[in-house]
Amino acid sequence: MNNFWNKNNLACRKVWLYLKVLHQHNKVFKDTGKLKMKDLQFWNDLSSPELREQQAKMMAHQFDNMFRSFDKAKYEEGSSLETAVEQLKSILTDENKTVADLAEAADNNYFFLGEDLDEEN
Amino acid sequence: MKKINFILFSILILFSLRSIHGQGDFRPFAEIIDEISAVTSNPESFKKEIFENIKRTLNDPATLNFVLKEITGTGSSASILKDLNIKFNTFEYSDTSSIGLAYDFNKVIKENTLAADANDKTGIAFNLSSSGSIVLTKHPNPFDYTKSNLSFHFYKSIGGAVAITDEQVIKKNELEAELVEYTDIDELNKSKAWKEYLEIVTSNLTDQFYFDFSLNAAIESNQKFTLKNYAYGAKLGIDVKAWNQESTLANLNIFDWPFAVVRWLTGTEDNIYPRGSTIPTLLVKLDYVDPQKDPWRESMSGLKMYPRLGFEAAFKTLAAETGGEPVYFSANLRYFKELDSPAAIKHINMDEQFYFTFALTQQRGLYISYTTGKLPLDQQTNDVYEIGWVWGI
Numbered sequence: 001m002n003n004f005w006n007k008n009n010l011a012c013r014k015v016w017l018y019l020k021v022l023h024q025h026n027k028v029f030k031d032t033g034k035l036k037m038k039d040l041q042f043w044n045d046l047s048s049p050e051l052r053e054q055q056a057k058m059m060a061h062q063f064d065n066m067f068r069s070f071d072k073a074k075y076e077e078g079s080s081l082e083t084a085v086e087q088l089k090s091i092l093t094d095e096n097k098t099v100a101d102l103a104e105a106a107d108n109n110y111f112f113l114g115e116d117l118d119e120e121n
Numbered sequence: 122m123k124k125i126n127f128i129l130f131s132i133l134i135l136f137s138l139r140s141i142h143g144q145g146d147f148r149p150f151a152e153i154i155d156e157i158s159a160v161t162s163n164p165e166s167f168k169k170e171i172f173e174n175i176k177r178t179l180n181d182p183a184t185l186n187f188v189l190k191e192i193t194g195t196g197s198s199a200s201i202l203k204d205l206n207i208k209f210n211t212f213e214y215s216d217t218s219s220i221g222l223a224y225d226f227n228k229v230i231k232e233n234t235l236a237a238d239a240n241d242k243t244g245i246a247f248n249l250s251s252s253g254s255i256v257l258t259k260h261p262n263p264f265d266y267t268k269s270n271l272s273f274h275f276y277k278s279i280g281g282a283v284a285i286t287d288e289q290v291i292k293k294n295e296l297e298a299e300l301v302e303y304t305d306i307d308e309l310n311k312s313k314a315w316k317e318y319l320e321i322v323t324s325n326l327t328d329q330f331y332f333d334f335s336l337n338a339a340i341e342s343n344q345k346f347t348l349k350n351y352a353y354g355a356k357l358g359i360d361v362k363a364w365n366q367e368s369t370l371a372n373l374n375i376f377d378w379p380f381a382v383v384r385w386l387t388g389t390e391d392n393i394y395p396r397g398s399t400i401p402t403l404l405v406k407l408d409y410v411d412p413q414k415d416p417w418r419e420s421m422s423g424l425k426m427y428p429r430l431g432f433e434a435a436f437k438t439l440a441a442e443t444g445g446e447p448v449y450f451s452a453n454l455r456y457f458k459e460l461d462s463p464a465a466i467k468h469i470n471m472d473e474q475f476y477f478t479f480a481l482t483q484q485r486g487l488y489i490s491y492t493t494g495k496l497p498l499d500q501q502t503n504d505v506y507e508i509g510w511v512w513g514i
Contacts, residue, residue, distance in 0.1 A: 007301040010294075017297060021322050022364060023398040026442065028309055029301045039484050041398065046453035046478045046490075047435040049225040049252040050270075051404050054358040055435075058278065058331040061242060062364070065281035065329070068239040070322065072290055081237045082244070086229055093227065094206055114294055 004107070005033030005100040010071075010115050011107035015099060018066050022059075025099075033103070038095035045095075056092035060085045063106065073110040084109035204228045210254070223254040240281055240327070246274045248335075255344050266496040270339040272356075281329035281364065285321065293321050306445065326364040328397070333358040337408075348415050352429070354408030363397025371397025380438045380450060387441040399438040406431035410459075421471075422463035432456045440481065448486075452479040455496065 005012055007029055016032045019025055024040040025032060037043050042055055064085055067073040075084060087105045091097045154171055158164040206225045211218050232246040253267025285293070296318040303309035335356045342349040363370035377395040384390040408431065412424045437451040455476040462472040476494035481487070 010297075013297045013301050017300065017318070017322075021319070021326070023396055023439070026306060026310075026447070028303050028306050030304060041437060041439060041447075041449065044435045044437040044451050044453065045482075046451050046480060047402075048404075048433060048453075048455070049227070050250065050356075051358070051402055051433055051435050051453075053227055053250075054331070054333055054360055054404065055402050057276070057333070058329065058360045058362070061278040061331065062281045062329055062362070064242075065239050065278075069282040069284045070290065070293065070325065072287070081234050081242065082232045086232065090204070093225075095208070113290055 003100075004104040009103070009107065010112040011110065012100070012103040014067065014071060014112065015063075015103040015106055018063065019099065022062070033098060033100035035099045036095060037092055037097050037102075040099075042092075043095060049093075053089075053093055056089050057085070059092050060088035063088055067106065067110050067112070071110075072113045076109055076111050079109040219256055221254055221256040223252075225252040226250060240279065240283065242278045244274075244276055246276070248272045248274060253344075266341065267344065268339055268341045270337050272335045272337040274333055274335040276331070276333040279330045280327045281362075283325050283327060285325050289321050293318065296321075323365055323367075328361065328363045328365070328368055328370050331358075331360040331362075337406075339408075342414075346414070349413045350415070351411040351413060352408040353411070354406060354429075356404065356406045359403045359405075361400050363400065365397065366394055368397050370400070371395055374400050376401060376436055377438050380440050383440055384442075387443075389439070389442045396438060399436065401434045401436040404431075404433040406433075418466070421465045421469075425463075427462060428460040430458045430460060443483075443486075446483055446485065448481065448483050450479070450481055453477070455494075457496070 007013065012033070013029070016029050019032070019040065020027070024042060025035055027035065038045065042059055044052065044055070047055070064081065075081070087109055088102065091102045091105050154168055158167045158171070161167040204226055208223045210221045210223055227248065227250040230247040230249055232244060234242065234244045236243040249271055251267075251269040255267075296314050299314045300309060300312070300318060303312065309315055333356075335358075337352070337354055337356055339352045340349065341352055361370070363374070365371065372395055374395045374397055377399045378393075380399075381390070381393045381395045385393045406429075408429045409426060410429050411426045412418055415424065418424065433453070433455045435451075435453045437449055440448045440450045442448065453476075455474075457474040459466065459472040466472050474495050476492075476496055478490065478492040480490035482489075
C-alpha cells in the first residue's frame with residue numbers, strides 16, 4: 001500500500017469519510033487506504049471504458065465540490081480546477097490505484113483549512 | 122503443496138532478478154531445478170510438480186498482471202504509460218478458457234474551464250482514447266471490438282454540495298479527528314460522532330447532475346482488422362446522483378429498490394433505503410458509420426455509409442454485506458441500431474445489436490457473471506458464463 005495513508009493527514013481523513021458518506025465503502029480508516037478503485041461502489045467492471053471515464057469524472061467533480069464547500073479548501077500553488085479534477089480522475093479510472101493514492105492526489109492539489117496544523121501532529 | 126509454491130516463487134524471483142539485472146553468470150533454469158530435486162525423496166515427482174506449477178503460474182492472468190505492473194510501474198516509461206491501463210484476463214467459454222488482454226488509454230490533450238464555481242462547473246476538452254480487448258490464442262474473442270477515438274467535449278457539473286459555515290467546518294474537523302480513531306466499523310456507525318458528522322455533511326449534500334456532450338471521430342475494428350469502420354458522430358453522457366439519502370430522486374431510483382430490500386433482509390441496513398448514489402449512468406450516441414473493410418456487408422449491400430444509434434446504461438449497487446465484505450451487483454446494457462438500413466441487412470437481423478451482462482461479485486470470494494448478445498462488429502451472439510473465486514492478491 002501507498003505509505004501516504006496516515007490518520008494525521010487531513011486529505012486522508014477527508015477522502016476516507018467522503019467515500020464512506022457517498023456509499024463507496026463501509027470501512028474504518030485503517031482498513032480503507034489499501035482499497036483499490038475496483039473495490040469501490042462506483043467502479044463497474046462491466047461498463048465500457050468511456051462510460052467509466054464519465055463516472056470517474058463526475059466523482060472527481062464531486063470531490064472538488066466537497067473539498068471546496070465543506071472544507072473551504074483552496075487549490076495548492078500550481079494547481080487549478082482542471083489539474084485537480086484531471087489528477088483525481090486519472091486515479092479514479094485506474095482499477096489498481098488505491099484510496100491512499102487518491103488521498104495523495106487530493107493532498108497534492110488542495111490546501112485544507114487547518115492543514116498546516118495537522119502536519120505537525 | 123504450499124512449500125513447493127514457496128520454493129517456486131523464490132526461484133521465479135531469483136530468476137527474474139538475474140535476468141533483469143544481468144548480474145553474474147546465468148545458469149540454465151533446468152540445472153538449478155535438477156540440483157534442488159536431487160536432495161528430495163522423489164526427484165522426478167518433484168520436478169514434474171515444479172514444472173506443472175510453473176506452467177500454471179505463467180498462464181495465470183494474476184501473474185501476468187503482476188509482471189506488467191512491475192514493468193510499467195517504474196522507470197522512465199512510467200510517465201509515457203500513465204494514461205494506459207492494461208489488464209490480463211481469462212475469457213471463459215462453454216467448453217474452454219483462454220488468456221486475453223484488455224487495454225484502455227485515455228489522454229486529455231487540452232482542457233479549459235468556462236465556469237468554476239464549486240457546484241456549477243462548465244468546461245471544454247480535447248481527448249484521445251483507445252480501448253479494446255485481445256485474445257492471445259486462436260479462440261474467438263468474445264468482446265471483439267476495439268475503438269480509438271478523437272473527441273471534443275463540452276461538459277457541465279451542477280450541484281453535489283452546498284457550502285457550510287466556518288463553525289461547521291471546525292466542528293466537522295473535530296469529528297473527523299475523533300472518527301479516525303475507531304477500529305471497529307459497527308462501533309463507528311453507532312457512535313454519536315458519526316451521527317453528528319452525518320448531520321453536518323449529508324444535510325448539505327445535494328443532487329448532482331453531470332452532462333458531457335462530445336463530437337467524435339473514431340476508428341473501430343475487430344482484433345484482426347478484418348472488419349474496420351470509421352465513425353463520426355456525437356455523444357451525450359448523463360450521470361445523475363442523489364447523494365443525500367433523503368432526496369426525492371434517491372427514492373425514485375426504482376433500480377435500487379429490490380437491492381434495498383435485500384440489504385434490509387440481510388441485516389446490512391436497518392431499514393429500506395434506496396441509494397441515490399446508484400442511479401444508472403447513461404450514454405447515447407449517434408454515429409455516421411463509414412465501413413472500410415467488411416466483406417460480409419459488402420456482399421449484402423455494398424460499403425455504403427449509414428447512421429447508427431447507440432445506447433449504453435450501467436448500474437452497480439450493494440446487494441449485501443457478508444463478514445464485513447460487500448457483495449455488489451453490477452449490470453451493463455448496450456444497444457446499437459442501424460438506421461435506414463438496407464432490406465438485406467434487416468432481413469437477417471444485423472441492423473441491431475443488443476448486449477447485456479450482469480455480475481454478482483465479492484472483493485475476495487464468489488464471482489458469478491453472465492454475458493449475452495453482440496457488439497457492432499460481432500456476427501454471432503455469444504453467451505459467456507463465468508463462475509469463479511476472487512483471491513485478494
